[in-house]
Amino acid sequence: MSDQLKILILEDVRFDVELIERELKNADLDFTFRNIFKKEEYIKALDEFKPDIILSDHSMPQFNSVEALSIFKEKELNIPFILVTGAVSEEFAVRMLKEGADDYILKGNLMRLPSAILGALKQKHTERERIEAIEELKRSEEHFRSLIENATDIINILDAKLNFTFASPSISRILGYSPDEIIYKNICDFIHPDDFQACLVEFKKELSETERDYAITYKFRHKDGRYLDIESTGKAYFDDNGKKSFIINSRDITDRRKIEQKLKYKIKELDTLIYMYSHDLKGPFCSLQGFVNIAKMEVKDETALKFIKMFENTTKKLDAILMNLVQITMINRESIKIETIDFNEVLNEALQRFESLQEYKDITITTTVNILNHFKSDPKLIRLILENLI
Structure with missing residues (x-):
């Protein structure tokens, strides 16, 4: 609806039209109107003028309010239709209201017309909002039903x-x-x-x-x-x-569970393989370390001793890597045991392993632990993490 109210008045008596116009102006309504009294003009005005409200007399030369209301209903217009007429029977007024008229005003009581117009417009506006809300709800229901049915x-x-x-x-x-x-x-x-x-x-x-x-x-x-x-x-x-x-x-998730079980089995096989290989390699490493110790005692040449020392350091690094692999596979093979841990104690144990190694002799390690409370985890796993970080 535009700011200026568009009123279609069905009335063949010009004086009555002027009375209606004056009454609405006295009520300070901002409106424009079109006055017709022929059926063809009425149909045309509904399409072209597009009124916001219809005020209809009952009896006109070519047609009456009953026909006007019927045409109004056929076009399914959602605007107020108010009967403004002379004396009519109460039965007729009730019938018109049942047929779809929003109100009826007697010409002898036009003072009530402005409030009737405003009331009917408000009611139609509320009705439109309700219909729009219902339509939106239906669309939402259809949307969610479609989502559910196709999920x-x-x-x-x-x-x-x-x-x-x-x-x-x-x-x-x-x-x-x-x-x-x-x-x-x-x-x-x-x-x-x-x-x-x-x-x-x-x-x-x-x-x-x-x-x-x-x-x-x-x-x-x-x-x-x-x-x-x-x-x-x-x-x-x-x-x-x-x-x-x-x-x-x-x-x-049946298929996913089957894949997870297969992966767990493969990981277990891989851990077993690493565990076996690491033990198979442990013997040769011990032999290499024994040969290195013998060479250090027997060889006197400084250049040769230098290369022996380099070889010894390399074997120690490989041995450390091998030990880490063994520890990791042991952790994977065993269930994780959660217990309360003193982080300072676990950290000191990890550091003690490196104190005996020559390459760490000249390194000063300073630790600051801000963990005030004990926490829970697997001490073996935490120790391994710390050793690898160091």
Whole structure:
């Protein structure tokens, strides 16, 4: 609607038009109007003048307000239609209101016309906003429905008792069930017994807490009886009725788990291989170190001793690398043992290993530890990290 109100007046009596115009001006309404009383002009004005409101007398030479209202409804115009006429029966006025007129004003009471116009315009504006909001909601619902229906993951909603209240169509492709087959069933009936307790604990946490994201993995029974590895993420929320529900996004990770198991097996094989090779190399290194010690005692030539010393340093470095490999493979082969660690103590143990080495004799090491409290980790792993850093 433009700032200036556009009024279409259906009235064949010029004096009545002037009365209406005067009454609206007295009310300080900013408006422009067009006066017609023929059917063809009315239809044309609706298309060209595009009024914001229609004021219609009932009886005119060529047509009446009933016909005018009928044409108005056919064009599906969302603007007010007010009947402004002389004396009419109450039954007729009620019928016109039921047919779609927004109000009726008797010509003998035109003082009420400005407020009726403003009220009808406000009502139509509110109605338009409501319709637009509904349309926007429908578009949003269609958009999200499309997202859910075409999602590759499964989207489920559970009630507080862990019964399915919604399942996306993708559940058929992944787990074999149609949404109707799983609605109102309890999720616990499908979880593998080995994972049941852990899942139940997680869901109970969600019931007692709000706005907490969760992620769990478990085995879920496929319709054909086999169990698939499922990873679920989601959170609890309160629905429109104030009841707590869970929205869950789930995906099949069975293939990923198989790949992870294969990788773990390959890594274990590699660790074993490194461990074996490192032990196989340990013997020759010990022999080399023995030969170096004998050479140092037997050889007197200064130049030869210089090269023997260089060879000795190289074998020590290789031996250190070999020891690190052995330690790393041992850590990978063993489970990590978490315990309380005194970082100063672990650091001093790492430094002591280097104190006996000749190349570190002239190096001054200063340490400053700002860790006031003990912390928890695997001491072997921390010591290895420190030794490699040094």
